[in-house]
Amino acid sequence: MAVPVLVAPVVEKSVPVELRAIGNVQAYATVAVKAQVTGELTSVQFKEGQEVKKGDLLFTIDPRPFEAKLKQAEANLAKERAQMQNARRQAQRYGSVARKGYVSAEQYDQVAANAEALEASVRADEAAVESARLELKYCSIRSPLDGIAGAVKMDRGNIVKASDKDNVLVVINQVRPIYVCFSVPEQHLPQLKKHMATRKLEVLATIPGEEDHPSRGELSFLDNTVDMATGTIQLKATFSNADKVLWPGQFVNVLLKLTTQEGALVVPGEAIQTGQDGPYVYVVKPDLTVEYRPVVLGRSTENAVVVEKGISVGEKVVMEGQLRLAPGMQVKIVDEEAGRSEENHP
Known part of the structure; x- marks a missing residue:
């Protein structure tokens, strides 16, 4: 039968000749925002989780002490400049009479040295003014990149310290573009290097449950060493992530396209x-x-x-x-x- x-x-x-792996999404850039001057935090200009642009104002530190410091530095500079100009004129007068023998060379040298010292003082005061202006500028803390702001870690009214590594104000993650990191067995390394040398390799990243909507990117990094403990090599792909589907910390299914077998x-x-x-x-x-x-x-x-x-x-x-x-x-x-x-x- x-x-x-x-x-x-x-x-x-x-x-298609493809490699599959599990990948982890990582921010394209991460910045821990800290204060660069010490003072009272007077305002927070954004909301947690908000998308911020490069240059957006995030925090304000009380600027009044720094404004006073700048005014004092500018006043010192003005005084030193006036004294320097007077010393220059005096040095010119002494120079003309010293050549005729009316004053001693020692007296002329003393006047000339005083003029040079005042010129050096003016340069130091100019640097002090620039430093005061910079400190005043640091009172306005702005976003260094486009990204997503995390939780606010210091509220208004707190005293913040300059470059305090233990008191980050907020962490900003850049998510457009974004990275997906994954590893493949080391036996694929020769193929990878061969195809990477000739063209950009396409990478698809899929969120579990969203298999019909993969994100497309390009392989952008091949690590310079094989992990001896696991026998794998790390790779990194860059995705434009225009729709912000990929999010830092996510696990995704990765498909790396190497070539096509005819x-x-x-x-x-x-x-x-x-x-x-x-x-x-x-x-x-x-x-x-x-x-x-x-x-x-x-x-x-x-x-x-x-x-x-x-x-x-x-x-x-x-x-x-x-x-x-x-x-x-x-x-x-x-x-x-x-x-x-x-x-x-x-």
Whole structure:
């Protein structure tokens, strides 16, 4: 009695050569915002979780002490400049009379040295004014990049200290663009280097449950060493993330496209069976008997397997009903779509 089976043809097609991994989303840049001057925090100009632009005002430190310091520095500079100008004029007068012998060289040298000292004092006061202006500018703490602001860690009214590493005001993460980091086994390293040398490699990142909406990016980094503990090498892909689908800290499924294998022989994954001697398929012959055929497998795709050796294009392989088969048995091919069957009639 013929055994009913479902079959599929062996087809020749182009198959993408891909690597799959689990990746972790990382911010393109992360900045921990700190105060650069000491003073009272007088205002917070944003909300937690808000998208901020580079240059946006985030915090304000009481500027009054720094305004007073700047005015004092400017006044000192003005006084030193006046004294310097007077010393220069005096040095010029002494120079002209010293050449005629009316004053001693020692007196002239003393006046000239005083003028040079005042010039140095003016340069120091100019630096003090610039420093005071800079400190006053630091009272307005602005975003250094486009990104998403995290939790506010210091509220209005607190005294903040300059460059206090223990008191970060807020952390900003840049999410457009954004990175996805993942690792692949080291045996793929030669292929990676070969294909990276010729073109940009496309990377797809998919959030679990959102398989129909992958994000597209490009491989941008290959680590310079293999992790000896795991035998893997780290890679990093850059995504524009214009829609902000990817978020720092997420885990995503990663698909790295290396190249395309042309003319590959492909069968459904259901057709492949595993025996004591390795993988095999049942091939349906023209007389509707089956033949046991050992095969050498290549890479797998989503719904199919590449067969490197053992079958030919156009042959039919059994993809359902193998458990009731043995070599040489008679089969009938069930057409699942139309509900028809082909039988061998003597």
